[in-house]
Amino acid sequence: MAITRPDFPLPDVADELVAPFFAGAAAGELRVTRCRACSAYVWYPVEACPDCGETAIEWVAVSGRGTLFSWAVVRRAFLPAFADRVPFVTALVALDEDPAVRLCTLVVDLDLDDDLAFDRGIATLHADAPMEVVFRPLRFTTVPDREVIVPMFHLARGHES
Amino acid sequence: MSAPDWGHAVDLRDVGGEVAIVGIGETAYSKASGRTATEIGAEAAERAIADAGLEPADIDGLAWSGAFPGFGAAEFHAHFGTDHELWTTPWGGGMAWAGTVPSLAADAIRDGKARHVLNVFAVAWATQRAEMTGGPGEVHAQQSLKQNLEVPFGWFPQPIYFATIMRRHMLEFGTTREQFGAVAVTLREHANRTPSAVFHDKPLTLDGYLGAPMLADPLCLYDSCPISDGGAAYVMTSVERSRDLARPPAVVLGVGEGYSGSGTHWSQQRAFTSTPQVFSAPGAWAMAGVDPDDVDVLTCYDPFTIASIMQIEDMGFCAKGAAGELAASGGLRFDSGRLPYNTHGGLLSHAYVLGIAHVVECVKQLRGTADAQVAGCEVAVYGGYTGHMASTLVLAKAR
Numbered sequence: 001m002a003i004t005r006p007d008f009p010l011p012d013v014a015d016e017l018v019a020p021f022f023a024g025a026a027a028g029e030l031r032v033t034r035c036r037a038c039s040a041y042v043w044y045p046v047e048a049c050p051d052c053g054e055t056a057i058e059w060v061a062v063s064g065r066g067t068l069f070s071w072a073v074v075r076r077a078f079l080p081a082f083a084d085r086v087p088f089v090t091a092l093v094a095l096d097e098d099p100a101v102r103l104c105t106l107v108v109d110l111d112l113d114d115d116l117a118f119d120r121g122i123a124t125l126h127a128d129a130p131m132e133v134v135f136r137p138l139r140f141t142t143v144p145d146r147e148v149i150v151p152m153f154h155l156a157r158g159h160e161s
Numbered sequence: 162m163s164a165p166d167w168g169h170a171v172d173l174r175d176v177g178g179e180v181a182i183v184g185i186g187e188t189a190y191s192k193a194s195g196r197t198a199t200e201i202g203a204e205a206a207e208r209a210i211a212d213a214g215l216e217p218a219d220i221d222g223l224a225w226s227g228a229f230p231g232f233g234a235a236e237f238h239a240h241f242g243t244d245h246e247l248w249t250t251p252w253g254g255g256m257a258w259a260g261t262v263p264s265l266a267a268d269a270i271r272d273g274k275a276r277h278v279l280n281v282f283a284v285a286w287a288t289q290r291a292e293m294t295g296g297p298g299e300v301h302a303q304q305s306l307k308q309n310l311e312v313p314f315g316w317f318p319q320p321i322y323f324a325t326i327m328r329r330h331m332l333e334f335g336t337t338r339e340q341f342g343a344v345a346v347t348l349r350e351h352a353n354r355t356p357s358a359v360f361h362d363k364p365l366t367l368d369g370y371l372g373a374p375m376l377a378d379p380l381c382l383y384d385s386c387p388i389s390d391g392g393a394a395y396v397m398t399s400v401e402r403s404r405d406l407a408r409p410p411a412v413v414l415g416v417g418e419g420y421s422g423s424g425t426h427w428s429q430q431r432a433f434t435s436t437p438q439v440f441s442a443p444g445a446w447a448m449a450g451v452d453p454d455d456v457d458v459l460t461c462y463d464p465f466t467i468a469s470i471m472q473i474e475d476m477g478f479c480a481k482g483a484a485g486e487l488a489a490s491g492g493l494r495f496d497s498g499r500l501p502y503n504t505h506g507g508l509l510s511h512a513y514v515l516g517i518a519h520v521v522e523c524v525k526q527l528r529g530t531a532d533a534q535v536a537g538c539e540v541a542v543y544g545g546y547t548g549h550m551a552s553t554l555v556l557a558k559a560r
């Protein structure tokens with residue numbers, strides 16, 4: 001049952017269900033799935049549109065702008081690969097095109113001392129803060145010599161406190 | 162206001178008043194025991210059958226959890242040295258299924274397929290974790306979408322999901338850490354009165370809660386349940402048959418079952434700070450002919466404090482967003498609260514045996530034999546919550 005893929009927890013960019021997501025990131029584009037028949041965004045990628053039942057699902061580029069829906073400041077590594085990353089902020093960002101689409105992402109470019117404070121009242125992270133995508137290499141020291149470009153998010157310029 | 166559409170209820174046959182729980186059995190609850198789930202399950206089964214005043218050969222129906230096999234028909238026969246025919250279902254055991262399996266048992270009993278149905282659940286995750294296998298995270302990491310769109314971004318495993326849900330609940334409703342702390346402290350006090358609880362001899366104060374290490378802000382150590390070894394079982398039969406047996410029956414008055422439309426992908430659940438109790442509980446209340454005000458004891462599947470807060474709200478015990486206040490005002494205490502809650506300590510402080518001990522606690526409360534006994538308990542309810550699924554089981558004293 002254990003996951004044996006040697007590059008775990010890097011994403012498996014060859015997995016056809018999600019390959020276009022990572023191909024998009026490598027090309028500097030945030031791509032999500034949409035139903036060609038009814039134009040509804042459909043996330044996560046699925047075989048058939050839950051709104052109209054059509055199977056014509058396509059990958060489309062979106063603006064990369066969104067809002068901070070919620071986040072957690074991870075202080076304990078639950079996987080060995082994250083041991084040297086803590087503390088870090090993992091978050092759900094709601095896309096401007098359709099806030100029902102939430103991306104799990106890493107929030108980057110934070111001033112850790114201030115931004116990680118949960119209850120000090122000076123944290124720049126707040127509900128519905130405007131966010132924008134950046135494409136950065138994701139690396140884990142447990143997976144030497146490998147990286148995958150992924151979408152991460154930071155506070156939208158001009159909105160830092 | 163239109164009905165919420167982010168999930169659905171299962172249309173269950175009205176089984177209210179048909180069956181009862183007539184025997185309960187528990188093993189020790191512990192950290193790593195070195196035992197297998199099969200061994201633990203056998204012991205729980207043995208004790209439940211004995212409690213009902215029955216013999217293993219009387220058991221002609223067996224339910225377990227197909228997701229966590231350990232004690233099925235082959236193991237039953239091997240343990241008891243029997244070979245009779247068993248009606249079986251893998252849609253039992255713990256988690257949300259600990260709440261829905263009475264509905265399946267009622268059908269089997271009505272159709273003459275079984276007379277006495279045993280439901281068993283056992284887990285040895287503490288032992289397995291010591292051996293670096295199993296556990297709730299590993300099950301999830303197998304799924305492609307989680308493995309590629311969540312895990313690489315650190316949104317994994319369950320403590321992270323629930324930290325994120327917890328923060329959103331705080332942002333939407335103003336719920337505070339002190340309020341989550343009140344849930345943890347109340348459940349620990351209940352565990353302190355319950356000798357079988359893993360945390361029986363470990364007190365917890367609100368200051369202790371607030372000063373505990375953060376796992377993932379805002380979720381701290383005491384918002385999260387331990388990993389345990391242990392198991393329990395219960396025997397069901399018709400209410401008619403229960404009158405011949407030794408124990409006072411805990412009559413199944415209502416069963417509910419509901420699902421979230423986003424499956425196990427919490428990140429995409431439209432009502433992010435809700436549970437499918439929104440869909441499960443109303444059906445159970447209707448079938449039982451009771452409403453939340455009639456409930457004397459509530460037990461809910463509570464791997465994290467936020468799971469308690471959400472279910473208490475979603476089952477209709479208070480307005481959405483108000484469960485934190487209810488907890489902080491002492492409302493969940495067994496002796497003085499308006500809603501005595503997880504009176505054995507819950508997953509959080511009793512043991513992480515995935516809900517089966519919650520149902521057993523409901524039965525004890527109705528029998529008047531619980532360690533933190535609620536005076537005059539007539540109606541006890543279990544709320545099961547397993548990701549995309551919720552169940553609601555309404556039990557009552559025979560009238």
Ligand SMILES: [Zn+2]
Nearest residue numbers: 035038049052
């Ligand atoms: Zn469509």
